Amino acid sequence: MKLIFEKSNAGRGCELLPECDVPVTSVDDKFRRNKELHLPEVSETELSRHYTELMKRTFGVNDGFYPLGSCTMKYNPKVNDDIAKLSGFAEIHPLQPVGSAQGCLEVMKLAEEYLSEVTGMDAMDFQPAAGAHGEFTGLKLIAAYHKERKDTKRTKIIVPDSAHGTNPASAAMAGFSVINVASTKEGYVDPEELKKVVGDDTAGFMLTNPNTVGMFDENILEITKIIHDAGGLNYYDGANLNAIMGLVRPGDMGFDVVHLNLHKTFSTPHGGGGPGSGPVGCKELLIKYLPSSRIILKDGKYEYAEKSPESIGRVKAFYGNFLIVVRALTYILTLGGEGLKNASENAVLNANYMMSKLQESFEIPFSGHCMHEFVISLEQLKQEKGVSALDFAKTLLDYGMHPPTMYFPLIVHEALMVEPTETETKENLELAIEVYKKVLEQAKSDPELLHQSPVKTVIGRPDEVMAARNPILRYQFNVNGE
Amino acid sequence: MGTYVPNTKKEQQEMLKEIGVSDLRELFRAIPEEVFLERPLNIPAGLPEMAVQQKMSGIAGKNKVFHSIFRGAGAYRHYIPSIVKQITSKEEFVTAYTPYQAEISQGILQSIFEYQTMICELTGLDVSNASVYDGASAAAEAVIMCKERKRTKALVAESVHPETLETIQTYCSGTDIEVVLVPAKEGRTDIDELRRMIDNETACVLLQQPNYYGILEDASLIGDIVHEKDAKFILSCNPISLGVLKTPAEYGADIAVGEGQPFGIPLSFGGPYLGFMAATEKLMRRLPGRIVGETKDSRGERAFVLTLQAREQHIRREKASSNICSNQALCAMTAAVYLDAMGAKGLRQAAESSMSKAHYLAEKLTKLKGFHLVYSGEFFHEFVTTCNGNVDNVLAALEKRGILGGYPLSGKDEGHLLWCVTEMNTKEEMDTLVGILEEVTKA
Numbered sequence: 001m002k003l004i005f006e007k008s009n010a011g012r013g014c015e016l017l018p019e020c021d022v023p024v025t026s027v028d029d030k031f032r033r034n035k036e037l038h039l040p041e042v043s044e045t046e047l048s049r050h051y052t053e054l055m056k057r058t059f060g061v062n063d064g065f066y067p068l069g070s071c072t073m074k075y076n077p078k079v080n081d082d083i084a085k086l087s088g089f090a091e092i093h094p095l096q097p098v099g100s101a102q103g104c105l106e107v108m109k110l111a112e113e114y115l116s117e118v119t120g121m122d123a124m125d126f127q128p129a130a131g132a133h134g135e136f137t138g139l140k141l142i143a144a145y146h147k148e149r150k151d152t153k154r155t156k157i158i159v160p161d162s163a164h165g166t167n168p169a170s171a172a173m174a175g176f177s178v179i180n181v182a183s184t185k186e187g188y189v190d191p192e193e194l195k196k197v198v199g200d201d202t203a204g205f206m207l208t209n210p211n212t213v214g215m216f217d218e219n220i221l222e223i224t225k226i227i228h229d230a231g232g233l234n235y236y237d238g239a240n241l242n243a244i245m246g247l248v249r250p251g252d253m254g255f256d257v258v259h260l261n262l263h264k265t266f267s268t269p270h271g272g273g274g275p276g277s278g279p280v281g282c283k284e285l286l287i288k289y290l291p292s293s294r295i296i297l298k299d300g301k302y303e304y305a306e307k308s309p310e311s312i313g314r315v316k317a318f319y320g321n322f323l324i325v326v327r328a329l330t331y332i333l334t335l336g337g338e339g340l341k342n343a344s345e346n347a348v349l350n351a352n353y354m355m356s357k358l359q360e361s362f363e364i365p366f367s368g369h370c371m372h373e374f375v376i377s378l379e380q381l382k383q384e385k386g387v388s389a390l391d392f393a394k395t396l397l398d399y400g401m402h403p404p405t406m407y408f409p410l411i412v413h414e415a416l417m418v419e420p421t422e423t424e425t426k427e428n429l430e431l432a433i434e435v436y437k438k439v440l441e442q443a444k445s446d447p448e449l450l451h452q453s454p455v456k457t458v459i460g461r462p463d464e465v466m467a468a469r470n471p472i473l474r475y476q477f478n479v480n481g482e
Numbered sequence: 483m484g485t486y487v488p489n490t491k492k493e494q495q496e497m498l499k500e501i502g503v504s505d506l507r508e509l510f511r512a513i514p515e516e517v518f519l520e521r522p523l524n525i526p527a528g529l530p531e532m533a534v535q536q537k538m539s540g541i542a543g544k545n546k547v548f549h550s551i552f553r554g555a556g557a558y559r560h561y562i563p564s565i566v567k568q569i570t571s572k573e574e575f576v577t578a579y580t581p582y583q584a585e586i587s588q589g590i591l592q593s594i595f596e597y598q599t600m601i602c603e604l605t606g607l608d609v610s611n612a613s614v615y616d617g618a619s620a621a622a623e624a625v626i627m628c629k630e631r632k633r634t635k636a637l638v639a640e641s642v643h644p645e646t647l648e649t650i651q652t653y654c655s656g657t658d659i660e661v662v663l664v665p666a667k668e669g670r671t672d673i674d675e676l677r678r679m680i681d682n683e684t685a686c687v688l689l690q691q692p693n694y695y696g697i698l699e700d701a702s703l704i705g706d707i708v709h710e711k712d713a714k715f716i717l718s719c720n721p722i723s724l725g726v727l728k729t730p731a732e733y734g735a736d737i738a739v740g741e742g743q744p745f746g747i748p749l750s751f752g753g754p755y756l757g758f759m760a761a762t763e764k765l766m767r768r769l770p771g772r773i774v775g776e777t778k779d780s781r782g783e784r785a786f787v788l789t790l791q792a793r794e795q796h797i798r799r800e801k802a803s804s805n806i807c808s809n810q811a812l813c814a815m816t817a818a819v820y821l822d823a824m825g826a827k828g829l830r831q832a833a834e835s836s837m838s839k840a841h842y843l844a845e846k847l848t849k850l851k852g853f854h855l856v857y858s859g860e861f862f863h864e865f866v867t868t869c870n871g872n873v874d875n876v877l878a879a880l881e882k883r884g885i886l887g888g889y890p891l892s893g894k895d896e897g898h899l900l901w902c903v904t905e906m907n908t909k910e911e912m913d914t915l916v917g918i919l920e921e922v923t924k925a
Contacts, residue, residue, distance in 0.1 A: 001588075004596050004822055013825040016563050020835040021909040022842035027726050028860055031698050035729050037826040038603050044565055047822050051569045051593075058589030060577035068579055075486050076577050079531050088542025094557050094752030095889055096546070100881065103544035104751045114525050129615035129753065130808035132795070143656055169795035169805035173626075175656030178800040216512035245523075247510055252517040263808065267486070271812030272590040273580035273612070273772065275754030278808075291652070313652035317556055317618040317645040317741070318752025330538055334484035336528025345506050346487045346494075352509055353497040369501070369509045397585050406582075408796075425488045426497065457585035460780035467777035467789040471766065473609050474599040 001057070004050050005475050008040040014047070038477045057458050058272070059402055065428050069373045069405035069417025070164070070212065072242045072264035074347075077334065080268065080327035089326050094318040098303050104322065105302035109295045111279075111329045118340065119238070119258050120251020121281030125290040126320040131239060133315060134259025134278030135170035135206070137291060140312040141257055141282060142204045142233045143174060144289040148310065154203040154232065160189055162213065162409045164239060167206045176203055183411055187213035187366055189223050198230035208237035209253065210244070210371035212409040214351065214417070224254025233257065233286075241265045242421070243348055243371035246341025257282040266328035277324035291315050346422035347372040350429060354420055357433045361440055365412055373419035375412050376404075382414045387443040387450050389414040394461060395442070397454040399435045483528025548886040550911050552843075554864050554902025555694075555889040556617070556643050557752060558744045560722065560832060561906055563823045566746040570816045580772070580808070584787045585779075590811065591786035594774040597818040604724045604821075605738040606731025607760040612772035613814040614806060617741025618646040620757030621688060621718050622653035623804055624737045625661075627761075627768045628686035628714040634658050635683045637676070641666040641693035642718060650688070659685070669695045669857025669866070677707060686714040691733070692723060695900065696840075696864025697857055705734030714765075721745055721758065721817075722904075723862050725826070725833035730760075737761045746820030747813055756813035767793060770804030772811075835905035836863040839912065843903050846916045852923060856898050864902045866891065870923040873897055879922040885915055 042050070059066075066073035084090065092101055112124040128134035139157065146154040157171035158179045168178045179197050184190045189207065198205075205227040210216045217223065224234045236255035242265045250258045262268050263276035270276065282290065291314045293304040335343060348371050355364060355374040362376045378389045393403030393416065405417040420429055443450050454460065489497070494506070503509060510518070529537065551559045569575075574589065581587030581594075594612045601610035614620045625636045638650055640663045647663075654661050664676050664687070671689060680687065687708045691701050701717060708715040717735040719727075722744045730738035742756030743749075761769055767790060775789030795802040824832065840863040847853045852870020869876055873890045880887040888899030903912070 001592070003592065003599075005599065013827060014563065014565075014823050016824060016828055017561060017831050017835065017905055020831075020838050020905075022838050022912075024834060025838040025841040027837070028698075030702075031727050031860060033724070033726055033728050033732070035606050035732060037725070037829070039600060039824070039826040039829065040822045041825050041827075042822060044823065047565060047819070048569070050822075051572070051819065054589035054593055055572045055574045056589070057587075057592070058574040058578050059583070059586035060574035062573040062577055066579070068582075071579055073579060077486060079534060081571070081576070083535070083538045083542075086539060086542040087547050088539070088545045090748040090750055091547050091559075092545050092751040093548070093551060093553055093559070093749045093886060095553060095555055096548070096886060097877070097881065100546035100548075101751065103541045106541050106544065117524050129619070129810075130806070132805040132807045133615060133619075136805060140652065140656070165794075165796035165799050165802070166805050166807050168800035169798070169802040172800040172802075173653075173657075173805050216510070218512040218514060221514055221517065244513075246519060248513045248517050248519055252519070269576045269812075270579045270808075271810075272575055272578045272587075272593075272815070273811030274808040275615075275810045275813055276808040313655070314645060314648045315619065315652055316649060316753075317616050317643070317755075320752070321615075321754040322751040323754060326538070330534055332525065333534050333537060334528055334531065336483045337523030337525035339483045339485055339528040340523060340525065342485065342487055345509075346489050348509050349489065349494060349497055349501075349506065352501045356501045368512065369503070393583070394585070397583065402579075402586070403583060423486045423488065426493050454585050458588055459585055459783060459785045462584045462779045462785040462787045463777045464787050464789070467775040467787050468792070471773075471789060472776040473595075473766075473773060473789075474602045475595070477603075 001053055003475055004040045004042065007042055007046055007050060010041055012041045012043050014044045064400050065424060065432055066402040067404050067418045067420045068402060069419040070239055072419060072421060074267055074421040075423035076267055076269040077331060080330045083330045084323040084326045089323060102302055105295050107326055107329055109302060111325050114332050115260060115279065116281055118245055119281045120249030121258060122284045123287045123290065124279050124281040125292050126279045126325050127291045127314060127316055128278040128280055129316055129321050130274060130276040131259060131261045131278045132166040132170055134280045135166055136173055137280045137315050138235055138257040138259050139170055139174035141286045141289045144310065144312050145233065145286060146203055153201050156201050157203055158197055158205045160207065162187060162211055162411045163206060164212065164237060167237060187211055187215055187411065188217050188219065191219055191222050191226060194223060194226050198226055200231060202230045202232035204233040204235050206235040206237055208240045210240045213366050213375045214370040214373040215366055216371050220253050228254065239264060243344055245344040246337060247344055251283065257286055262324055262328040267331045268324045268327040275321045275324055277321040292319060343422045350420040350422060350424060354418060354429050354433060358436060361437050373417055376416045377412050378414040378416065381443055385443055385447040387447045389416050391450040392416065392439060392443065395439050395450050395453040398456045401432060401435065484530055548884060550885040552901050552903060552915065553886045553889045555900055556645065556741060557749050558904060559749055559906055560744050560904050562746050562748065565823055566816060566819045569819045570812060575812060575815060581788060584785065588786060591774050593815045593818055595776065595786050597814045598774060600818060600821050601758050601760050604721060605760040606729030607738055608763040609766045609769065610760040611769045612774055613810045614757035614759055614771050615810060616755040616757045617718065617739065618649035620739035620759045621646045622650045623770045624716045624739050624759065625650050625686060625688060626653060627765065629659050630685055633683055633685035635660050635662060636685055637662050637664050637679060637687045639664050639671045639689045641671055641695060642690040643694045646718065669697045670859060671699055671704060673703060676704065680707060680711050680713065682711060684711055684713040686716050688716040688718065690718040692720060692862040695857055695866050696861040698860040698862060701733040709734060722833050722836060725829035736765060742817050745817035747816055754810055754813055756810045756817055768803055771806045771809050832905050836903060839907055840865060840903040843901065843912045846912065850920055863904060864900060866898050866900050869897060869899050873899065876922055880918060883918055
């Protein structure tokens with residue numbers, strides 16, 4: 001399809017603004033733009049149709065099953081979006097006097113209270129804009145804690161080799177060096193390995209539990225204790241919180257700091273890659289280091305407490321992705337405490353149901369009940385038939401389904417990570433099971449077919465190597481700007 | 483309570499049977515008994531949709547929506563064309579994930595490619611990423627991009643937005659980048675000081691244009707000084723202003739960043755906003771975040787994909803150029819649709835109107851007793867004045883009339899007001915504002 005620039009025609013456009021009703025000030029030559037500005041010149045009709053065409057080339061949760069492991073692609077309730085669009089939220093200036101923004105402060109205070117309860121933390125800060133941003137913030141809290149105690153040799157963050165890529169990247173960004181610790185072949189943290197790497201240089205340990213293969217680490221209390229005994233702090237990556245709401249809390253498992261992905265667990269939409277929201281929660285001992293001023297209720301009015309002098313400083317302007325917090329709060333109010341637990345229970349039930357039905361046909365390298373997601377390995381298929389996880393995923397596209405996450409975690413070869421979420425019906429799960437089995441049969445009988453897929457999508461497989469070798473990252477206008 | 487779980491009790495039983503367990507609790511056997519939560523969460527019972535609507539609307543009603551806003555300071559109220567809101571509410575765009583599966587994500591990928599093109603056009607630079615969190619974090623990421631083994635000093639103009647400065651400091655603390663402030667003199671970067679401070683260890687100089695006080699800095703001269711020392715020049719700019727003001731590239735910037743909120747994103751109590759980032763081709767592989775590139779598919783047709791991923795955390799882990807994963811994709815699309823609708827002519831009009839109206843207000847205001855411009859020199863759509871009388875009282879009087887007045891500055895600017903005017907403020911509104919101020923400050 002054409003780019004909007006290729007639909008542009010000089011002289012077309014939308015009349016949107018009135019004439020200026022005061023005398024026009026001219027810009028001094030020294031500051032005036034000389035470079036011609038090429039932006040599309042399109043009628044509103046063309047613009048509307050352009051994006052409808054783009055919409056039809058996009059797959060959202062509303063289009064079908066989206067079991068993208070680790071991403072929690074649950075249904076995004078529409079009431080959340082409606083609430084976020086209320087002028088009483090959307091049209092509030094971040095620097096309005098506090099007295100005129102009482103509703104905004106109430107939203108953050110309530111969200112803090114409820115999310116602290118879910119995670120077993122003592123405070124929550126909404127400034128981080130996404131999960132990785134939350135990780136960075138949480139790790140800075142750990143750094144500030146050790147620094148204030150003058151425990152300056154604690155420069156290392158331990159990360160399991162099964163961790164999300166953001167964990168080591170965030171640790172490096174926060175100024176730590178990273179120690180990778182090998183997992184057991186079942187995908188768990190090996191307490192013996194952990195004991196070998198902890199020491200007086202351990203600043204902290206990052207873990208998601210359930211872990212990235214979808215299993216709950218039953219040694220969790222021993223693991224967090226090993227770190228605490230060595231003087232380090234435990235960081236909980238909240239990417240997988242959807243499995244445990246109302247069942248077990250990171251705070252009770254020995255974690256000192258967590259981040260949440262409101263755009264995963266708390267049903268706010270992903271927007272094609274963002275905006276998300278990655279609030280950081282922590283135990284009492286870290287509160288004074290949080291980036292934002294605390295919101296307090298005084299004489300029936302919300303206000304900001306004076307900023308703590310020990311704060312790590314802000315990680316972003318203003319208060320974070322506020323309208324995402326509004327959506328998450330709406331979700332929590334809708335479900336209530338029992339509903340959150342019900343969501344987690346059904347997320348785990350759906351995943352186990354799918355896993356159990358797929359077990360006879362597929363290699364699932366981990367035994368026992370999974371939590372909200374599970375991992376399939378196609379290693380054998382790759383060896384025997386030359387069909388990779390990528391081939392398998394691409395074939396699923398022709399069935400109108402979003403494929404599972406591919407090639408993650410790194411500790412499983414030819415991995416497909418399936419996270420069905422609680423908002424899918426039993427029929428949808430059964431349809432997916434049927435399709436997965438059918439594709440597996442095809443892979444065995446006619447592997448070439450899978451190499452050629454997808455065939456029903458608007459484009460075939462793109463040449464990613466060419467894209468990286470010869471980067472074309474923008475449209476080039478010709479000299480006339482046409 | 484509301485729920486989005488479709489499983490009925492009967493279905494749950496069937497599923498449990500298939501799994502081979504008798505109840506849900508059994509699925510959670512791996513959770514140690516001593517930490518299994520036996521009590522219900524202390525969160526109120528859920529509510530049906532209508533009740534939630536009413537409750538949340540009630541909370542929204544406790545905020546005051548100002549119909550007349552003369553405050554910016556990093557968040558700007560501009561006109562948002564209706565089509566922007568309609569397009570960016572389409573469910574596919576709203577609910578899709580990061581476009582990992584290119585074959586079913588061409589819509590998102592193409593929109594980002596178009597966005598990148600327009601950011602390059604606006605800034606005059608070669609390469610744009612797919613967005614970062616906001617203007618402040620974009621500035622911080624830009625500083626980190628410039629670090630080199632022997633260049634670890636970042637000079638940041640004191641006249642940047644204070645929250646941008648604080649964000650840069652947080653990002654750089656704990657790393658080997660030293661952030662040093664270049665003082666401002668009369669509301670503008672002190673050029674002599676800059677010359678004195680810059681050296682061969684300087685990795686970059688970051689300047690904001692127009693600066694926090696609305697003043698236009700001598701960015702061309704500063705760019706020359708930076709390049710004489712072979713350091714990188716980062717310009718943080720207001721995107722609307724680029725409709726009429728010099729591009730960062732024309733000033734010699736190596737990296738341009740900024741807060742993209744003015745492009746169709748509502749004030750939203752500060753977020754979600756949009757951090758835009760563009761750089762010269764030379765710096766392409768140091769850019770953080772997602773980048774979309776054009777390629778061909780297996781059928782030989784044009785296709786778009788996420789590219790240059792060898793920079794990113796999921797490949798490079800602790801060696802990545804940044805940890806960023808989620809960005810602000812839907813906000814980037816918002817900006818793209820805004821620019822499509824406005825076109826170069828509309829953007830110029832928004833910029834010219836904002837600037838002209840700001841000058842109109844400045845002229846009227848400074849005719850009042852006790853209000854004069856604190857800093858001289860060219861400004862865009864913000865300016866700082868003194869205030870006749872107590873700032874809080876004056877602002878409270880305006881608030882009573884539904885007007886959000888200038889932003890009360892603090893620190894060494896205590897007692898001064900930072901005013902902002904956009905195309906949304908009519909002449910009538912400004913005359914009313916001046917009338918009220920005259921009345922209030924006379925007493």
